[in-house]
Amino acid sequence: MNSLKFCADILADYGASESEILELLTYNHNVFAPPLLEQLHQPQSESYLATWEQYAKNAATVGAYAALQPHLVQLQFPIMAGISETEEYRAATRKGKSTTQMKTATGLTLFQPEQLQLYIYPTLAGGIPVLVAGNRPDFTSLVQALTRRNEPHPVPDSMGACIVAGYNNWHRVHQYQQQWLLENQDHQGDWAAEFQRLIKRPELYQDRFILLSRGAYSNVTATDLGLDEQTWLELSGKIRLEHECTHYVTRRWFGSMRNNILDEIIADYRGMINAIATYRADWFLHFVGLEAFPTYRQGGRLENYRGEPPLSDGAFKVLQRLVKNAAENLEKFEQEYRHAVRTKPEEMAILMALTTLRLEELASEQGVSLIETAVNDQKKLIFNAHEIETR
Template sequence: MSHPEIEAVSEELLNYNQNTFTQLPLDALQALSKSDLSQTSEPYLEAWQQYAQEAQTQGVATVLKQYLVQLHFPIESGMSETAHYQAATRQGVRPSTNAVRSRNDIDETSHLGIERSEGCCFQAPDQLSLKIHASIAGLIPVIIAGCRADFVMLIQALTRRNEPTPIPLSMGACMVSGYNNWERVFRYRHQWTNQWIEQQGKSPSESDWNAEFKQLIPHKDLYQDRFMILSTAPYSHVTAAELDLTEAEWSAYSLIIRLEHECTHYFTLRFLKSMKNHLLDELIADYRGIVAAIGYYRADWFLRFMGLEQYPNYRLGGRLENYRGSPSLSDRAFQGLQTLVKRSAENLEQFDRAYRTAYLTPQQEIAIVLALTQSTLIDLASESGQTFIAHTVDQILCKR
């Protein structure tokens, strides 16, 4: 490459590697690492604990369709642009029944035109589970779909506005954040109405509720939720044979990696205000997932997940291409990113081998995550990457 081309690629990589995690002062990092966070919760958890309890008797599919309004509608091109869908998801207008079959079924003169059919149809409802998981960031709802088609449908309904957007095979989990839960709004309105009647001696008007609703909107903790959707497919679309494991072993490991991966995203989002489709985020989250599954870190697993098991050759379809950034890295810069990823993973493995000489406490595990969030891929890929991680961990644990 010419000198101007090298400069352009370097600038791309520098821009890509900007750290977006909140950079807390050292004393705040130290305090966070000492906290017992596993049983803490956010305001939405009370509602989801009810959903999980009801699911034990009514079934997960029934409960999800009862409380998550998008599941009242099918996955269909153009569904998000229809008036009835927008009224339900943007204004909280209740569908008159539990579903819409298709746009052709809509009679716009009826109440939202929703009079019949089934909305989202689960192919294997008996393979759905809903649990409240104690993560390193606190309690969080987890939906697990044992059928790939049901996983894809949930992602499309709850994160793609019921549009049939393709979901890559390498994707097996999703953190849903900022979800507007209209059932919680309805619950809030019911409580507010009862208080109004007690105070005013009469029922509030619709305009009274509209005024209250405007006051509610800024308080997102009262109606926005976070939860995870996981599949049980092989992690990163990697087969058991590729890792010299049995199908049963890899199935069990895959679910653990996937769950801990998403819990790590939850941690950085909740406490460091960032969770991005970025290689640094993925490196940290996969680190936690692999360690949770097998007790130590393997760079070769991570590189295979990314499609870099034959570095410097990249395997098309690997997860790496999902994280090229926006705007997307040029081909030259993408090659440079591959080098940074490989070196970062290898340095992280060297650190883990040296540091993980015994069982680590939850505080030490959190300190490692925090240390990694203080870095960039360029830091981790450098010759001093291993030392950088160890030094930062020791600082957080007050060892230096």
């Protein structure tokens, strides 16, 4: 539907003022683009995966940390305030210089490096490398090293995973250089020019991978959900993995991966389907800090997705109501749909359908029927794409 008047009317019914309506219409703007049809039936892993498959193969023998540290340059430096501005760090991370003689390259300290795991996970859009830290401090260190330039910036307790995107892998650059020099022995002086051409092709040197922790999902305890500790830890791992993989799929297929609550609703839906084969609104509300709605629990995940610039207090209050009702509508849809066969095309259709809707639509009184209509539309699209593919 995506009618702004329809969405504005919903926001007004929720008690939003004129200024808050404008804030929320902007915040809830759906930026997902329709996927290319060939992506739906022939998912292709990205070119960097071959290198990471070799890392994973080596990790099976020597351990993930030992396999990765020689190649991921940030793992060769400690977490230290100001290190990202040092000459040595900049030379290593921005120019690919060897760290062998660098005094500051003392290595990233992990409490349990032997517990670090690396594997390739098959998503709907192709494989992606997954790194699982052995404990919370090690996860924090890896996040700081690989996404915060080895600076000791705080990592929220509610953050249990992240996707490292656009990672400049100097190992791949050096591999490319070696191959190019081998094939151009008479023109080795032209490597500088070739490097400038390489920079314009990020698929040849930039990687994506997922970092996961092992703790309770969204910092929610087993007691909160009425589960035993071991069961909840196992389910947390499954939810967290599929959640991050969903972000990866939306980035590849729909061109977007944002810190926005719509992205989180979709990713948590996929995560719960992967873990418990259904969707529970009460679990999701715990995850985002709305389990005692209308009271919001400070420190809940929802505040991580308040937007930039942040929503005003009034708009954030309305957002909480939208999120609660959207989750409940999604649960109602799932209760009606759960008896359907969970084929890959069915899963794809639901994911695609959710990316076509705005949060206001998901939260509306018509939310369940809007989801159903969108799913049926996407099924037709997938079927037509398959028909074209098989002709």
